[in-house]
Amino acid sequence: MGSKRIYFKPKAFIIFNGLVLLACFQFIALTAQYFSHHTSLHRALDKVERRVSLDSAFLDVGNNTLNTPVNQFAIYRYLGKLNGTLKDENYPVLVRGIQDIVTSNEDFTGYPLSFTANFVNAEQVIKVEMRSKAVTSTFAFSWTALIASLLVTPFFAVSSKTKRKRATLEEVIPPSPKLVINLKDKTISNGIDDKAITLQNKPLCFYTALVKYCIEHPDQPLQPHKDVPTELLALANKSFGRLIELGHTKRKRPDFNANLDKTLSEIRAALDDVFSGYVDEKETYYPPRAQGEGSRSKQHSYALPSIKDDDIEIIGN
Structure with missing residues (x-):
């Protein structure tokens, strides 16, 4: 220092x-x-x-x-x-x-x-x-005003280098990573480096919908043994419709309820790669894995409870 x-x-x-x-x-x-x-x-x-x-x-x-x-x-x-x-x-x-x-x-x-x-x-x-x-x-001259100005003036008389050094340290602190979903390029990235991972249509649309759903419903659990909530499916279908508008696909909408484990695995693999240097930050965006009883554990939830609107950026939404 x-x-x-x-x-x-x-x-x-x-x-x-x-x-x-x-x-x-x-x-x-x-x-x-x-x-x-x-x-x-x-x-x-x-x-x-x-x-x-x-x-x-x-x-x-x-x-x-x-x-x-x-x-x-x-x-x-x-x-x-x-x-x-x-x-x-x-x-x-x-x-x-x-x-x-x-x-x-x-x-x-x-x-x-x-x-x-x-x-x-x-x-x-x-x-x-x-x-x-x-x-x-x-109207009269105020001696109180004179005394107050004499007491306060010394605070303007000195300066310290410590403040400048502290400001310099704050400037060099690297920015925190955040999730960037780019529907135009069908990629996800961390907003820090140039690493961008391409996702297939289904996991990309489902993950985009999952992020939005968890921001709107932070306390709502998502259990793999149950059907995907209607609101989450609607968001996923909307994202798929956006891919069609962007010219990425002409196929019919996939069944987002089917092969949920595979979809989540593809999302986790992409996040492992994107946030490879930011393990702590990755937890905010990472759909939790089941612990002990397999992916169909009734106690397991793949929701993102701590994610906030400021944590993400969606391009081409």
């Missing part, structure tokens, strides 16, 4: 990555500040409007029905106390006027946005004008 070497990347590259990280973290912080301001602003407007609505019962705002005027002195005094409380509690909102009575004791330069609320109290429509801070007033 070799020794592991650590290399430091150029200083300009490290600084560039640090600035990019800082910009990303700062953008996240500003986005959070933006949404936080909007949330707190709407909450503050609601609270101020509710406070004025409750206090209006004790505030002389006049009455259109009784034709009484607004008590300007009372409004001025109330606005002074209310705005003083709002500033002490760091509200982003101040009240500029009530019933068109505008205070002259406040500097609203830092509160450029205007909001008007109207509500009814004792048959009197009360108009309240509020001013709020701009969203940009809440």
